[in-house]
Amino acid sequence: xxxxxxxxxxxxxxxxxxxxxxxxxxxxxxxxxxxxxxxxxxxxxxxxxxxxxxxxxxxxxxxxxxxxxxxxxxxxxxxxxxxxxxxxxxxxxxxxxxxxxxxxxxxxxxxxxxxxxxxxxxxxxxxxxxxxxxxxxxxxxxxxxxxxxxxxxxxxxxxxxxxxxxxxxxxxxxxxxxxxxxxxxxxxxxxxxxxxxxxxxxxxxxxxxxxxxxxxxxxxxxxxxxxxxxxxxxxxxxxxxxxxxxxxxxxxxxxxxxxxxxxxxxxxxxxxxxxxxxxxxxxxxxxxxxxxxxxxxxxxxxxxxxxxxxxxxxxxxxxxxxxxxxxxxx
Numbered sequence: 001x002x003x004x005x006x007x008x009x010x011x012x013x014x015x016x017x018x019x020x021x022x023x024x025x026x027x028x029x030x031x032x033x034x035x036x037x038x039x040x041x042x043x044x045x046x047x048x049x050x051x052x053x054x055x056x057x058x059x060x061x062x063x064x065x066x067x068x069x070x071x072x073x074x075x076x077x078x079x080x081x082x083x084x085x086x087x088x089x090x091x092x093x094x095x096x097x098x099x100x101x102x103x104x105x106x107x108x109x110x111x112x113x114x115x116x117x118x119x120x121x122x123x124x125x126x127x128x129x130x131x132x133x134x135x136x137x138x139x140x141x142x143x144x145x146x147x148x149x150x151x152x153x154x155x156x157x158x159x160x161x162x163x164x165x166x167x168x169x170x171x172x173x174x175x176x177x178x179x180x181x182x183x184x185x186x187x188x189x190x191x192x193x194x195x196x197x198x199x200x201x202x203x204x205x206x207x208x209x210x211x212x213x214x215x216x217x218x219x220x221x222x223x224x225x226x227x228x229x230x231x232x233x234x235x236x237x238x239x240x241x242x243x244x245x246x247x248x249x250x251x252x253x254x255x256x257x258x259x260x261x262x263x264x265x266x267x268x269x270x271x272x273x274x275x276x277x278x279x280x281x282x283x284x285x286x287x288x289x290x291x292x293x294x295x296x297x298x299x300x301x302x303x304x305x306x307x308x309x310x311x312x313x314x315x316x317x318x319x320x321x322x323x324x325x326x327x328x329x330x
Contacts, residue, residue: 011037015044019068020089023048024168049087050171052178052211061085061176081241084175084263090215093118093162093169096126098218098238108235108269111226111279112141114289119158122147165292170216174264175240178212181205182221183239183258183265184299187251188231201301202254204261208297213264220294222266227285231270233278239265250304 011034015023023044028035038044045051046061053061062085091099096116097109115124124142147155162169186201205221207213218238226234237244241263243255251267258265279285 008033008037008041012041012044015041016047016064020048024089046176049089049173049176050168052173053176055083055177058083058085058177083241084177084179086175086240087172087215090169090172090174094215094219098174098222099240100238108237108267109226110233110235111285114223114226114285115141115144119162120155120288122152122155159288163289163291167291167293170214170219170291170293172215173212174215174218178214179207179262179264180212181207181262181264182213182218183255183262184221184268184301185251185254185258185265186268186270186301188270198250199303200250200254201303202258203299203301204258205297205299208295213262216291216293216295217297218264218266220291220296223289223291224294224296225268227279227282227289229270233271235269235271237267237269239267 015027015038018027023038028038038048042051046053046057047064065085065088068088086099094117097113114120115122116126117123122144124144127140127142129140161167182205184201184203184205186199188199188201189197208217222236222238226236239255239259241259243252243259255265255267
């Protein structure tokens, strides 16, 4: 039996029937032989999203993952996503900021959204506030909790496991097949000019690896721009495959063109609201969420300036956890 369980070909067939978490957290730690089988098997590397598949392989790949739906959930098998399958482990650990396809998917997020990540220091939840005269609820990240010393240390240890150098999630492709790059779309309104001018910027950022866009590249880009900006607030929204509702007509065409090049797009909307600043402290934000292997590739943004058509819909944003003045809520 021991000899049989040392045959790579047989081990591969057995391991392909297991879920991703079991393979990563348990199986590859059993022995060097089992670890090497996983590391050098193209099929297993594709199953673990460390190696991309082709578009032709997608139907069979999706069917294989369907067998795991009952135990791992099906958020990454959304029927509206026809060109790709989202990485289930990344959906579980980063879904609220990067892979959310739930009711609040159309809402933009700010830097405070990182506090909703399940591994973040002092993890928080999204709450909904209902007010008279409002058609839709107001979404807000709940205020931080007061933690004792032991809980604070546990939170910090959990965060460090994700942001430390060599974390395997950074090498995972975000979906199968992997996007060839990331669409980058920005919108900024100048309040100094009359009439107000709307700045639209767009760029296609190629994947930094030949296998396609990895989570490390997506995470670093969003984490950096959500915190490092000259405006008061940088809302963002990660869009998969399909154009989503946009704030102005000026975003329609660049969004369509970028999603013609890739299945992954990040939209940033910079706001100069005088009474909100997010993050409140960018040094603390980087200390909590910047990875040790942080890398931001250079790219050129194509910009256009247009006359602003209407006011932005601030109700489409997930608000910071700290309370702004009443004018923002009413």
